Amino acid sequence: MADMKVLDASERGLSASYMMWYRFSRNPAAVIGTLIILSVLFLAAFAPWLTPYPKHVGAVVDFRARHLPPDAAHWFGTDKAGRDIFSRTIFGLRISLLLVVGVLGISVPVGAVLGLMAGYFGGWAEKLISGLTNVMLAMPPLVMALAVSNLLEPNLMNAMIAITLLWWTWHARLIYTVSKSIASEDYIEAARLAGAGPVHILFREILPNCIPVISVKTTLDAAFVILFGATLSFLGFGVKPPIPDLGSMVADGRQFMPDYWWEVLCPGLAVLYVTLGFNLLGDGLRDMFDVES
Amino acid sequence: MQQHPLVAILTRIGTFVLVMIALSIMIFVLARIVPGDPARMALGPSATSDQVQAVRLQMGLDQPLVVQYLDYAGKALRGDLGMSLVSQRPVITDLAQTVPATLELVFVSVVFMFVVAVPLGVVMAHYRDRTIDHVGRLLSLTGVIIPSFLFAITLQLVAARFMSGWPIIGRLDHDISWGGGPTGLLLLDGLLAGRLDVTLNALQHLILPAFALSMAGIGQITRITRSAMIENQRKDHVLTLKSFGVPERVIIFKYLLKLSSIAPLTIMGLEFASLIGNAFVIEMVFAWGGFASYGLTSILQKDLNAVTAVVLVAGLFFIIANLIVDILITVIDPRLRRKEAR
Numbered sequence: 185m186a187d188m189k190v191l192d193a194s195e196r197g198l199s200a201s202y203m204m205w206y207r208f209s210r211n212p213a214a215v216i217g218t219l220i221i222l223s224v225l226f227l228a229a230f231a232p233w234l235t236p237y238p239k240h241v242g243a244v245v246d247f248r249a250r251h252l253p254p255d256a257a258h259w260f261g262t263d264k265a266g267r268d269i270f271s272r273t274i275f276g277l278r279i280s281l282l283l284v285v286g287v288l289g290i291s292v293p294v295g296a297v298l299g300l301m302a303g304y305f306g307g308w309a310e311k312l313i314s315g316l317t318n319v320m321l322a323m324p325p326l327v328m329a330l331a332v333s334n335l336l337e338p339n340l341m342n343a344m345i346a347i348t349l350l351w352w353t354w355h356a357r358l359i360y361t362v363s364k365s366i367a368s369e370d371y372i373e374a375a376r377l378a379g380a381g382p383v384h385i386l387f388r389e390i391l392p393n394c395i396p397v398i399s400v401k402t403t404l405d406a407a408f409v410i411l412f413g414a415t416l417s418f419l420g421f422g423v424k425p426p427i428p429d430l431g432s433m434v435a436d437g438r439q440f441m442p443d444y445w446w447e448v449l450c451p452g453l454a455v456l457y458v459t460l461g462f463n464l465l466g467d468g469l470r471d472m473f474d475v476e477s
Numbered sequence: 478m479q480q481h482p483l484v485a486i487l488t489r490i491g492t493f494v495l496v497m498i499a500l501s502i503m504i505f506v507l508a509r510i511v512p513g514d515p516a517r518m519a520l521g522p523s524a525t526s527d528q529v530q531a532v533r534l535q536m537g538l539d540q541p542l543v544v545q546y547l548d549y550a551g552k553a554l555r556g557d558l559g560m561s562l563v564s565q566r567p568v569i570t571d572l573a574q575t576v577p578a579t580l581e582l583v584f585v586s587v588v589f590m591f592v593v594a595v596p597l598g599v600v601m602a603h604y605r606d607r608t609i610d611h612v613g614r615l616l617s618l619t620g621v622i623i624p625s626f627l628f629a630i631t632l633q634l635v636a637a638r639f640m641s642g643w644p645i646i647g648r649l650d651h652d653i654s655w656g657g658g659p660t661g662l663l664l665l666d667g668l669l670a671g672r673l674d675v676t677l678n679a680l681q682h683l684i685l686p687a688f689a690l691s692m693a694g695i696g697q698i699t700r701i702t703r704s705a706m707i708e709n710q711r712k713d714h715v716l717t718l719k720s721f722g723v724p725e726r727v728i729i730f731k732y733l734l735k736l737s738s739i740a741p742l743t744i745m746g747l748e749f750a751s752l753i754g755n756a757f758v759i760e761m762v763f764a765w766g767g768f769a770s771y772g773l774t775s776i777l778q779k780d781l782n783a784v785t786a787v788v789l790v791a792g793l794f795f796i797i798a799n800l801i802v803d804i805l806i807t808v809i810d811p812r813l814r815r816k817e818a819r
Binding site for chain 2: 315318319321322323324325326327328330331332334335407411414415418419420431434435438441442445448449452453455456459460463
């Protein structure tokens with residue numbers, strides 16, 4: 185029996201997290217996704233210093249440089265006002281990321297707390313969440329967001345509110361399913377018998393076990409929010425010009441198709457790049473935590 | 478809990494009715510609490526306050542919200558959705574004109590999805606981790622992550638450059654004289670009237686937008702079909718069939734495919750809402766002039782009656798699609814049909 189050393193918690197924790205890291209780092213999709221996201225964060229954070237024409241973010245007009253095709257000076261060409269599309273695209277990433285932070289920053293915590301409560305307590309919270317999600321399911325999110333943001337006032341802030349109003353229900357539903365199955369585990373009963381209060385059980389016993397599901401869902405959702413935001417602004421419900429925003433840049437460029445194709449494709453492919461990154465990362469996390477969804 | 482399938486379907490219909498009621502309350506309240514006076518918006522800035530007040534009374538805006546809602550719901554059930562502020566016609570007339578175009582587009586897209594995605598998923602599962610599987614996974618990932626407007630515009634660009642003469646906007650060439658048919662579905666009306674040129678021309682116009690609209694679904698359904706096929710391959714009865722020497726082809730097409738088509742069908746039903754959402758983008762890019770184009774215009778113009786109707790019709794689309802899916806699944810899956818016999 186001497187060689188059967190009992191591992192203490194920290195050693196087991198270390199080896200488990202090491203195993204997760206091992207699986208993550210050996211997964212090419214996950215690594216590529218991480219690199220893409222890091223590059224996007226880096227570009228967005230240091231946009232004023234990295235872009236060749238930071239002034240072109242504003243209402244600059246340079247008619248001699250209108251509709252220039254991509255070359256060494258303008259990697260993505262220039263738009264109808266002669267502004268550098270590369271610079272504007274990099275700044276446009278900021279808006280996309282802002283949208284992600286705004287929407288998920290509210291809907292993930294709200295959805296998680298309500299989902300946890302519904303799963304553990306049942307009762308009205310359970311009914312409310314399943315009822316709401318059933319209605320939300322029938323509603324095309326895009327149509328709802330358009331309706332809400334326009335009935336208020338079409339701008340990015342209201343678009344964000346509209347998306348958030350819809351989004352939290354999905355998180356609530358997911359966390360509800362997970363927490364409901366965890367709530368019937370023996371160790372929850374044990375904790376309750378040991379005198380743990382509901383707050384302790386919810387946040388110290390159930391929540392940690394929901395983290396894998398939450399992180400996978402949040403990462404994949406980041407891609408959806410970006411797609412969604414770009415689509416909204418493509419349809420004309422985005423930020424006000426001249427602030428660059430990927431969806432509205434595509435919409436602007438569409439007037440000059442097919443001759444000036446770069447004005448459409450370059451910002452459009454930037455959206456694709458970010459959504460690709462979040463999707464690969466999400467898939468990688470799913471493999472790492474070994475969760476199904 | 479064993480139910481007769483008919484009871485199950487009736488229960489589902491009941492749920493759907495409740496969902497529709499909830500949805501209508503939600504959008505109605507939303508449309509009434511927004512800043513701005515619908516009567517003022519209907520009349521424009523030059524109207525006097527007396528005129529506005531008269532219209533307010535006429536529209537019933539002075540009544541409590543509950544009364545307004547019940548009034549609206551009662552009329553809506555009789556097909557009266559109010560007047561559109563923009564077109565100055567009953568909303569129901571506008572809908573009757575625009576819904577068929579969207580219906581046609583959505584129908585062809587759904588056909589595309591199944592024709593492309595299910596066989597692809599089957600082939601990918603069969604040749605798992607081989608080249609064709611990797612190519613298919615790349616394709617389905619692209620379908621999931623690509624912005625629908627980008628894909629639609631790219632299709633237009635490609636068509637404009639390499640397929641000269643191929644129509645990239647509208648439903649029908651302008652030089653074809655066509656007075657309209659009974660259903661509003663050009664493919665069908667053309668056939669009914671014996672005008673093959675109309676049907677073929679409409680089909681030509683349909684292919685690009687339908688492909689663009691189906692791309693996201695193709696991505697999802699390919700994934701689901703593939704994983705369902707792989708999972709079901711390991712089932713005991715499939716192994717038994719294999720050990721009896723039943724040919725692979727028969728196993729796949731007679732036994733596995735049926736079993737594996739339930740998951741993609743369910744997903745199809747759930748994804749229908751985002752399909753309708755994407756139709757807004759696709760119709761705009763391809764100048765389709767359908768229900769979604771109408772919805773977009775009415776939202777931009779703050780045409781409240783039209784917006785409410787658009788949201789309700791979009792919900793109805795979803796619900797009907799899901800009913801069809803439910804019925805199909807009951808037909809496909811004998812376990813659901815036999816429940817009462819056991």
